[in-house]
Amino acid sequence: EDQVTQSPEALRLQEGESSSLNCSYTVSGLRGLFWYRQDPGKGPEFLFTLYSAGEEKEKERLKATLTKKESFLHITAPKPEDSATYLCAVQAEGGYNKLIFGAGTRLAVHP
Amino acid sequence: GAGVSQSPSNKVTEKGKDVELRCDPISGHTALYWYRQSLGQGLEFLIYFQGNSAPDKSGLPSDRFSAERTGGSVSTLTIQRTQQEDSAVYLCASSLEWSGFHFAYEQYFGPGTRLTVT
Numbered sequence: 081e082d083q084v085t086q087s088p089e090a091l092r093l094q095e096g097e098s099s100s101l102n103c104s105y106t107v108s109g110l111r112g113l114f115w116y117r118q119d120p121g122k123g124p125e126f127l128f129t130l131y132s133a134g135e136e137k138e139k140e141r142l143k144a145t146l147t148k149k150e151s152f153l154h155i156t157a158p159k160p161e162d163s164a165t166y167l168c169a170v171q172a173e174g175g176y177n178k179l180i181f182g183a184g185t186r187l188a189v190h191p
Numbered sequence: 192g193a194g195v196s197q198s199p200s201n202k203v204t205e206k207g208k209d210v211e212l213r214c215d216p217i218s219g220h221t222a223l224y225w226y227r228q229s230l231g232q233g234l235e236f237l238i239y240f241q242g243n244s245a246p247d248k249s250g251l252p253s254d255r256f257s258a259e260r261t262g263g264s265v266s267t268l269t270i271q272r273t274q275q276e277d278s279a280v281y282l283c284a285s286s287l288e289w290s291g292f293h294f295a296y297e298q299y300f301g302p303g304t305r306l307t308v309t
Binding site for chain 1: 222226239295296301
C-alpha cells in the first residue's frame with residue numbers, strides 16, 4: 081500500500097535556527113513527490129516537485145531533496161513568516177493522478 | 192492569472208440535508224480533483240476528473256457522495272443525506288493532464304469549502 085509519513089508532527093524554531101522536515105514514503109513506483117505549504121484556513125500552496133533520487137530544488141530559504149525512500153525539506157535561517165504546515169505528497173505510477181498526502185509538519189518560528 | 196475558486200467558503204447544514212459544493216478550476220486545466228481534509232486527518236483523495244469523465248472515483252466514501260463536471264470546467268460535489276462525520280474541509284485542485292511525456296504535473300488547490308453538519 082502506498083504510504084507517506086512525515087516527521088516531526090510539530091516543530092518549534094527560533095528565528096534563524098535552521099532545521100529539516102522529513103517525509104518517508106512507500107510507493108510502488110514514484111512518478112513525483114510534491115511539497116506544499118498550508119496556512120490556517122487556506123488551501124495548500126505548491127512549493128516543489130521532485131522526480132528522481134538525488135534531485136534538489138531551492139526557493140528562498142527552502143531546499144527540498146529526494147532519495148529513494150525519503151525527502152527532506154531544509155529550512156535555512158527561518159523567519160516567522162515561514163510558520164505554516166508543510167505537506168508532503170506522492171503520485172504513484174499507475175494510480176491515475178491522485179496525490180497521497182502525509183499528515184504534515186506544523187512549523188512555528190518565533191522571533 | 193485566476194486560481195482555483197470554490198464556493199461557498201463555508202456551509203452549515205443540518206444532518207440529513209443535501210449539499211452541493213462548487214469548484215471552478217484554472218482555465219486550461221483539464222484535470223480536476225476533489226480532496227477532503229478532516230480535523231486530525233490528512234488530505235484524502237475523493238475523485239479525479241479527466242475532462243468530463245471520472246476514471247478514478249476510488250476515494251468517495253459512500254454512495255451518498257457524487258460529483259460531476261460539465262464543459263470540461265466547473266465541477267460540483269454533492270453529498271446527500273449529510274451526516275456529522277461528513278464535516279470537513281473539501282478542497283478542489285486542478286492541473287494540466289499527465290501526458291506520459293512529463294513525469295507529473297503539480298496540482299493547484301482552491302481555498303476549500305468548510306462544511307459543518309449539525
